Amino acid sequence: MHDSLNDEELLRYSRQILLSQIDIDGQLRLKNSRALIVGLGGLGSPVALYLAAAGVGELHLADFDTVDLTNLQRQIAHDTASIGQSKVDSMRARLLAINPHLALQAHRTALDVDSMAAAVAAVDLVLDCSDNFGTREAVNAACVAAGKPLVSGAAIRLEGQLSVFDPRQPTSPCYHCLYGHGSEAELTCSEAGVVGPLVGLVGSLQALEALKLLAGFGEPLVGRLLLIDALGSRFRELRVKRDPACAVCGPHP
Template sequence: MRPARTRDNTEGDRTVAQPVTQQAGEFGRATLREIDAGGADSLLHSATPPTLVDVREQHEWDAGHLAGALHAPVDSVATMIHGLVPNPETPLVVYCAHGVRSARAAVALGALGYTNVQSLAGGIVAWEEAGLPLAPTARTDAQHARYARHLALPGFGAEGQARLLRARVLILGAGGLGSPAALYLAAAGVGTLRLVDFDTVDISNLQRQVIHTTSGVGTAKVASAANQLRALNPDIQVEAINERLTADNAGALTNGMEVILDCTDTFDARYALNRAALAARIPVVHASVYRYEARLTVFTPGSGPCYRCMHATEPIAEAAPACDVAGVLGSVPGVFGALQATEAIKLLLGIGAPLVGRIMLWDALDARFDEMRLQRDPACADCSTVQ
């Protein structure tokens, strides 16, 4: 084992000598050399800086990496390294998240004839904990921190977050479903949220419409909701439109939107929205609630059924009483509004299997989810001509 080196480290107004970890240990049968974050930083600022090799997966790389690093995921590094670093005498510092994969990679590179390979002890996590910088990205530091849990997600990463920040989503209805849906989409960083509702906040709404507060009673729902959303996430634009959606204005209200959340509770609005969304070819995430039950489905114009395929004619009023008559458990729209936000994000990012041609049913009392198939109606008055 080499003796530990020391280096000067200015800490406040006093200078202290601090050991730099440089361990030699057995890893399998080959020798592993490790270097800590401070030591690596010193080397990078020396006359002969090492080449950095990041052996993490793509989504981890996208979420942030060291400046100037090369990228070769650990399972590919043995085949990629000759192309990236032809000279086997080049000093290399290999890193991953915590130092486990990079240790494996360093040993593998040694076996391939690379003579000067060190693994960053503690990985990029230790690097950041030491206060050392990452390569600048398009995101601000504040955004990087805000969306860190998205950036770490497989299939999401920096590209997915950037996509959400550019996205435009209409939420029709700022009530029981629209409240949680809007909060989750705002928190997720959906760049533009257009809220449409014509109602004012009533004290009886607060049992389930969790975006509104007691002090907002009597104000327009879209204004009350917009205040909360802007407070939650100043990155996003909120368009608050205090109007009732009708057949006459549905085209204008949906114009320019990429995904629509149907959080209404009237059949007139749902049919008007259906026709406008089909005409503009905008997918709709539809949900409805009834007492302790809820249902959810996604309509994609041209490739799946539409709202009228599900309800060819408006149910008679007695068969579909509104919340104020039938009652509703507040948490039920809470769950399904959050599911609507989830389906919207999936559509925007193109990940997972959207709930198209399927209806998710939930009975809260039985604690049971079920699924029904929903076929496109070839004779549908609204969508049969939409290709």
């Protein structure tokens, strides 16, 4: 645990420290925080870039995929030179170029039940930036079991969603409370398409929610689902309640 910020850190994060809601104490909390980012694509790119720049001390990066030419329209952490490279390695180089003080942990293979549980247990907060329902369900189950807050984002076509699930709060729903068993007709961006700035917007909001939770300021999106209509530039918020019979966070998981 770090108990102070050095002179370079005070300067690097000075614009953040100026905020009374963060100040030096909040910045120190960020320095001592660990976050797991599951998925380093369209959502994971702005999430990782902003958390690294903001001074979150340790980032755990999870993605088994490699950079493809079709990714570059929206996955802004990667570039043409990194095509064919592991997304974890591409992201690692980008983040250290922004902030050499970072500690980084790499997960380059798909996480199974045991490795997911270990990865979640090793951090303070998890950001789900994946693109499929199965991974989201697995991440949620691990977060509920470990009592770790989960910042969940999704974007497809011209629509985005964002919420925070915090099992430390007795009234907080989990991902399964909201989405149940998912949809048999679930589409991915490779099938349905997506506009780049939309995933950038959702990912940036995920990073903001993570900073609020880790530094301890503001009102996180717990019990609320933010819906984004990129076509009409409209935001809508729905209240989400915990399902008392939920198969994941209920009394009989």
